[in-house]
Amino acid sequence: MDHKGLKEWSKKAADWAHDYHEGLRDRPVRATLEPGSLRDQLPTSAPEHAEAMETIWEDFTSLVPDAMTHWQHPRFFAYFPANAAPVSMLAEQLVNAMASNALIWQTAPAATEVEQAMMVWLRKALGLPDAFTGTIHDSATTATLSAILTMREAALEWKGLYEGLSAQPRMRVYASGETHSSIDKAVRVAGIGQDNLVKIPVDDDLSMRPDLLAQAIKEDRAAGYLPIGIVLCAGGTSVGAFDKMKECIAIAREEDLPTHIDAAWAGSAMICPEFRELWDGAEGADSIIFNPHKWLGAQFDCAVQFMRNPVDQVRTLGLRPTYLETLGTSEVTNFNEWTVPLGRRFRALKIWFLLRAHGLEDLRQRIRNHVAWSNELYGKIAQLPGIEMITTPRLSLFSFALEAGDEATEKLLQQINDDGRIYLTQTHHKGRLVIRVQVGQFDCTRDDVMMVEKVLKELI
Ligand code: PLP
Numbered sequence: 001m002d003h004k005g006l007k008e009w010s011k012k013a014a015d016w017a018h019d020y021h022e023g024l025r026d027r028p029v030r031a032t033l034e035p036g037s038l039r040d041q042l043p044t045s046a047p048e049h050a051e052a053m054e055t056i057w058e059d060f061t062s063l064v065p066d067a068m069t070h071w072q073h074p075r076f077f078a079y080f081p082a083n084a085a086p087v088s089m090l091a092e093q094l095v096n097a098m099a100s101n102a103l104i105w106q107t108a109p110a111a112t113e114v115e116q117a118m119m120v121w122l123r124k125a126l127g128l129p130d131a132f133t134g135t136i137h138d139s140a141t142t143a144t145l146s147a148i149l150t151m152r153e154a155a156l157e158w159k160g161l162y163e164g165l166s167a168q169p170r171m172r173v174y175a176s177g178e179t180h181s182s183i184d185k186a187v188r189v190a191g192i193g194q195d196n197l198v199k200i201p202v203d204d205d206l207s208m209r210p211d212l213l214a215q216a217i218k219e220d221r222a223a224g225y226l227p228i229g230i231v232l233c234a235g236g237t238s239v240g241a242f243d244k245m246k247e248c249i250a251i252a253r254e255e256d257l258p259t260h261i262d263a264a265w266a267g268s269a270m271i272c273p274e275f276r277e278l279w280d281g282a283e284g285a286d287s288i289i290f291n292p293h294k295w296l297g298a299q300f301d302c303a304v305q306f307m308r309n310p311v312d313q314v315r316t317l318g319l320r321p322t323y324l325e326t327l328g329t330s331e332v333t334n335f336n337e338w339t340v341p342l343g344r345r346f347r348a349l350k351i352w353f354l355l356r357a358h359g360l361e362d363l364r365q366r367i368r369n370h371v372a373w374s375n376e377l378y379g380k381i382a383q384l385p386g387i388e389m390i391t392t393p394r395l396s397l398f399s400f401a402l403e404a405g406d407e408a409t410e411k412l413l414q415q416i417n418d419d420g421r422i423y424l425t426q427t428h429h430k431g432r433l434v435i436r437v438q439v440g441q442f443d444c445t446r447d448d449v450m451m452v453e454k455v456l457k458e459l460i
Pocket of ligand 1: 080138139140141142180182235236237262263264265291303
């Protein structure tokens with residue numbers, strides 16, 4: 001295919017995309033195929049000679065959409081959303097057309113400068129003070145890894161980068177058991193070791209106990225460990241737990257430790273001032289991440305990290321060999337020095353388009369609707385026989401189980417997802433298998449949300 005062919009097929013793809021989205025409600029939300037059944041329909045090696053685009057297209061339309069779980073389906077209530085507002089998809093098309101690699105300022109000045117501007121827009125939108133600046137990563141996982149590597153190196157006075165870790169003190173990171181597994185992954189990958197991620201018990205509200213946090217740090221110091229930082233949870237994946245930022249950050253300050261907040265999901269809700277009490281004190285953190293690709297509507301992937309002092313992270317992750325220098329200009333920002341990968345996509349464009357085409361007020365209203373509908377649905381499900389509500393809505397996420405126990409709950413979940421009208425997923429909470437309901441898909445309506453009650457009524 002040449003660029004003339006691309007123009008023709010892009011139009012066809014745009015028509016297909018429109019029809020696909022129009023028809024989503026008629027599809028089962030979760031993929032229904034048996035594992036391996038698509039792979040078995042594909043040839044076992046690449047063709048030696050070019051195939052006609054018509055044939056490739058035919059195979060795509062007949063094989064792929066039916067073998068997908070539809071994240072943009074308005075009745076997707078599983079995991080957390082991966083919202084792609086149509087205007088953010090448009091921005092991605094333009095990014096695709098330019099196909100640049102924004103590794104340094106010079107290789108894509110617009111990508112760097114729109115990113116700088118978007119970090120300011122987003123910081124203000126979330127109500128964070130201007131002490132924060134930041135960057136865009138691919139995922140919350142790599143953003144958290146970057147923050148943990150920075151904690152490690154600040155604690156080791158940047159010796160780990162050069163000497164390795166074998167001669168360094170044993171380090172410790174603190175978080176509650178409600179934090180996402182990306183924190184466990186980060187301490188593994190950072191060479192700190194998962195056993196040195198100390199999981200501090202939570203109170204009845206599922207918040208990390210500040211008294212036990214302070215105690216653990218003191219005991220670890222006495223035992224010869226080197227505490228390096230605290231990760232705080234703002235909207236846990238399981239059931240939406242929030243730590244008490246103010247109290248925990250005060251302890252971090254007393255102990256001279258940096259803090260990193262994982263608000264991958266809930267961060268988007270902070271564009272609504274009324275929800276900010278949930279992370280009251282967040283402005284005192286050193287690093288905060290959130291995923292505009294979850295609830296806000298910027299097409300996957302897009303993870304934002306705000307930092308109070310990017311200098312430490314740049315010192316940890318930045319390398320500038322001669323071939324990455326920008327000759328003949330004054331000092332420029334090279335965002336690869338703030339993140340793990342060198343090559344980077346122009347992710348800021350979709351944020352720019354999204355925030356302009358919707359405006360903050362429309363995005364706030366969507367999130368407010370989701371929270372209100374989630375609360376309404378919670379009340380309805382609580383009336384159904386045989387159901388026990390497990391956690392109340394935190395923002396738009398709550399959980400329930402069958403009184404009959406885990407086996408029955410699992411069976412019900414399978415029936416729900418085989419039915420296909422809605423999609424829910426599970427977690428473990430206090431030793432029980434529970435079903436999570438999160439309301440947050442960009443295009444969902446109140447009727448879509450209330451479909452959960454209808455399906456449950458029919459199946460229990
Ligand atoms: N943190 C939280 C609270 C999450 O819910 C998730 C994913 O759902 C992550 C981190 C990891 O996000 P990512 O897929 O961007 O790495």
